[in-house]
Amino acid sequence: MEPKVNTFLYLQVASSDEEEAKAVYKSRIADVQDDTLYIEVPLEEQTGRFKRLFPGDELSAYYLTEGGVKHYFNTHVLGFRGDVIQLVAVRRPDPQSIRKMQRRSFLRVPAALELAVKLANQVRFLAYTDDIGGGGISFVTDPERELNAGDVMECWLLLPYKNGTIEHAFFKPEVVRVKKLESGRNRVMAKFIEITDSERQKIIRYCFERQLEFRKR
CATH class of the missing domain: 2.40.10.220 (predicted glycosyltransferase like domains)
Incomplete structure (x- = not known):
């Protein structure tokens, strides 16, 4: 199942900084268009801080579907869109690249x-x-x-x-x-x-x- 509008995403950013690479951020998909997902600025729930992203940032993401099944995919930041609130544009994953959290299905x-x-x-x-x-x-x-x-x-x-x-x-x-x-x-x-x-x-x-x-x- 592909991620849809209002789906919550949990993100990690590829970084050379150990603490940064471990941090998990939460976001919500606000819009889906062609090959792009528009997501809200990610928030680190433990600290309440928003994560500033830059074009080209590599992201590891997952979302939950019914039954608590996690679906993982990799993506990257394309740019930004200014609505009432700023949205982050990330590459929409190919459905074939999305991996369910089942023991043999991980990359x-x-x-x-x-x-x-x-x-x-x-x-x-x-x-x-x-x-x-x-x-x-x-x-x-x-x-x-x-x-x-x-x-x-x-x-x-x-x-x-x-x-x-x-x-x-x-x-x-x-x-x-x-x-x-x-x-x-x-x-x-x-x-x-x-x-x-x-x-x-x-x-x-x-x-x-x-x-x-x-x-x-």
Whole structure:
């Protein structure tokens, strides 16, 4: 379902400033025309401060539909329109690019990130991811690590951001599939079954930055 007039949007701005990149702003769609959404100036609800945006600012956005399902998309600021109140013009997302908050529907990006894994039998080891997303990960392990579909793990993922800061995201994934590679190692594909919204946002932020990098190449 595409965002419509009066839909509330929750926005994060791509920024090299750590605190700014974490901030979540709320806005409302005031008008929809062709390839453009006109939104009210975003407000940070915790502080009551309005966010000043500039043409070209990259935004990560989501909105809620019935049942509390979150729909994510990326966009950028096109300009402004002066009505009774100033509206911000942002690029209307292609319907095909909108991702529902379902475990396997998030955009995944290739990334070799350090992952600390703890199994149910208390065995711990380090691995590197093959790709990551807001709904799950895949990582590569040595063949002696016996993992099977249905196994549940505890994981800590190291996330380096463009501004030089590093975060750790904790989650519990469940193994969906294990594939043997030509190298003899195993590729483990897993979905998140326990993860807080704040930890998921850390991962989504990293994926957003990676996506911007790919776009600029």
